[in-house]
Amino acid sequence: ELSQAYVDFAEGGEEEGDYADDATWILGSSFIILTMQSGFGLLEMGSAIAGNEVNIMMKNACDVVFGSLSYYLLGYGISFGKPSIPFMGLGDFAPDGANLGSESGLLYSRYIFQFSFAATSTTIVSGMVAMRLRFFVYCFFSFMAVIAYAFPAHWLWAEGGWLSAMGAYDFAGCGPVHIFGGINGLVAIYLLGPRTGRFDGTRPKSDFRPVSHTSMLFGLFMLWWGWIGFNCGSTFGITGDKWIVATRAAITTVTGSGAGGAVAVAYSMYRTGGKTLEVEDVVNGILGALVTSSASCSVIHTYDSLVIGAVGALVALFFNKLVARCHLDDVVGAAGVHFGAGVWGMLTVGLFADASLPGVEVRNGLFRGGGLHLFGLQVLAVASISAWGIVFSYVFFYLTGVAISKDWSNPRAGLRVSLEEEKLGADAHLHGVNPMLDDDDDPEDEESIDEEDEKDTENDNSCDVENVSKNKEQEADEFVENPDSADSDTSPQKKLKKKSSSRRSQMKASRGRSSMRVLVSLVGLH
Numbered sequence: 001e002l003s004q005a006y007v008d009f010a011e012g013g014e015e016e017g018d019y020a021d022d023a024t025w026i027l028g029s030s031f032i033i034l035t036m037q038s039g040f041g042l043l044e045m046g047s048a049i050a051g052n053e054v055n056i057m058m059k060n061a062c063d064v065v066f067g068s069l070s071y072y073l074l075g076y077g078i079s080f081g082k083p084s085i086p087f088m089g090l091g092d093f094a095p096d097g098a099n100l101g102s103e104s105g106l107l108y109s110r111y112i113f114q115f116s117f118a119a120t121s122t123t124i125v126s127g128m129v130a131m132r133l134r135f136f137v138y139c140f141f142s143f144m145a146v147i148a149y150a151f152p153a154h155w156l157w158a159e160g161g162w163l164s165a166m167g168a169y170d171f172a173g174c175g176p177v178h179i180f181g182g183i184n185g186l187v188a189i190y191l192l193g194p195r196t197g198r199f200d201g202t203r204p205k206s207d208f209r210p211v212s213h214t215s216m217l218f219g220l221f222m223l224w225w226g227w228i229g230f231n232c233g234s235t236f237g238i239t240g241d242k243w244i245v246a247t248r249a250a251i252t253t254v255t256g257s258g259a260g261g262a263v264a265v266a267y268s269m270y271r272t273g274g275k276t277l278e279v280e281d282v283v284n285g286i287l288g289a290l291v292t293s294s295a296s297c298s299v300i301h302t303y304d305s306l307v308i309g310a311v312g313a314l315v316a317l318f319f320n321k322l323v324a325r326c327h328l329d330d331v332v333g334a335a336g337v338h339f340g341a342g343v344w345g346m347l348t349v350g351l352f353a354d355a356s357l358p359g360v361e362v363r364n365g366l367f368r369g370g371g372l373h374l375f376g377l378q379v380l381a382v383a384s385i386s387a388w389g390i391v392f393s394y395v396f397f398y399l400t401g402v403a404i405s406k407d408w409s410n411p412r413a414g415l416r417v418s419l420e421e422e423k424l425g426a427d428a429h430l431h432g433v434n435p436m437l438d439d440d441d442d443p444e445d446e447e448s449i450d451e452e453d454e455k456d457t458e459n460d461n462s463c464d465v466e467n468v469s470k471n472k473e474q475e476a477d478e479f480v481e482n483p484d485s486a487d488s489d490t491s492p493q494k495k496l497k498k499k500s501s502s503r504r505s506q507m508k509a510s511r512g513r514s515s516m517r518v519l520v521s522l523v524g525l526h
Contacts, residue, residue: 038222075146080114126138149181
């Protein structure tokens with residue numbers, strides 16, 4: 001019968017109300033996690049170069065568009081379908097729980113929750129390949145990556161998955177979401193190459209500074225609070241002891257991120273000699289601590305989270321430095337945040353896990369007297385998920401690039417946007433949106449300016465004839481005395497031109513302020 005695993009899961013409740021409580025908790029957490037797509041978009045948009053903002057948000061929209069289709073058709077069945085083998089599920093593709101009665105609510109809510117994890121894994125890559133990867137290649141990747149994600153999800157979370165059967169533990173997605181997404185992005189930026197001029201010295205470093213630190217911080221806040229839904233929702237309910245686990249996960253998540261943020265502040269001040277507190281350092285430090293918390297937040301004590309979060313932030317920041325030294329161009333620093341901190345997060349389970357905590361089933365970690373058994377399983381999980389991600393992403397990007405470029409030796413030509421699009425920006429080149437308008441680019445503004453110019457001309461022509469005549473005589477005398485005065489900026493024509501230029505500048509500034517108001521309104525809406 002379809003999704004019998006969910007019926008078995010529901011049998012623990014004595015009343016139908018228990019099912020409703022659990023389903024409501026899971027569904028609410030799913031909504032919170034899906035709003036993290038906006039946070040990822042804002043973070044990536046702020047980290048990129050001006051002229052790519054619309055394209056970045058479009059990519060995040062396509063994560064949901066194409067990811068939802070592939071997860072429904074194949075992803076869910078591979079992850080949790082019945083029957084199954086240790087490597088993958090073999091049934092329940094395109095699931096429908098119409099014959100499950102009240103238990104269908106659990107099926108549907110858990111389906112949405114697991115899909116939100118899959119979409120998050122995909123969007124990690126979006127920020128890393130920003131401004132280089134062809135848009136429609138990324139759309140295809142969004143579809144295929146969700147299917148590939150479903151395999152490690154099955155290994156760790158499905159009944160009978162081979163890592164789960166051995167005793168490996170990942171509470172909220174350090175492995176299938178963050179390590180898998182991070183390794184996909186690393187392979188992608190290796191094959192794509194850096195942005196033009198990023199490392200060869202042909203362009204100044206200032207060309208690659210983030211366009212909006214404000215947007216980055218808005219994105220951080222949306223991700224920060226979304227992470228509570230990410231971790232707490234992984235209890236898959238609040239009945240029985242699950243509510244205890246959820247509250248413990250909330251405290252360890254917030255405390256760990258606080259420790260990571262404090263360490264990131266100290267690191268940034270030390271690195272700049274006490275002169276500057278870099279926004280990128282603080283943002284990536286906090287996010288690294290949050291990623292680290294995902295694996296172990298349910299099986300550790302609150303004081304453990306201080307050490308785990310602090311180290312997670314440092315791992316993220318140092319790993320990003322290593323990536324940059326290797327001339328791998330990661331626009332948002334996701335390699336350190338998701339892969340580096342994700343690896344540390346998985347290992348912390350093998351070190352700090354406490355089997356005596358209520359509501360969890362896990363072995364004791366090394367520091368709780370459990371020896372190296374659980375730590376070894378966590379290392380195996382990291383290695384297997386990383387290897388799977390490398391194989392999938394390399395095969396996907398290489399074959400896709402070759403199919404477009406028709407050159408087996410040059411997949412990059414098929415993956416990268418044209419040099420013109422990279423310089424101009426994808427907003428104008430692909431979407432027809434160009435906020436950096438030239439004077440003659442906006443017909444409505446030009447029409448308004450021309451009307452005002454005509455009025456000024458009429459006013460000038462209505463001057464008294466005698467005054468005009470006197471002005472001409474005075475100009476003639478000045479020319480005789482100083483011929484260079486003809487090029488002076490005080491002539492009426494040049495005054496009018498200056499006035500027109502000033503109006504254009506004011507209108508552009510007004511458009512910029514309007515764009516910021518729209519951004520703030522969007523964040524307020526979420």
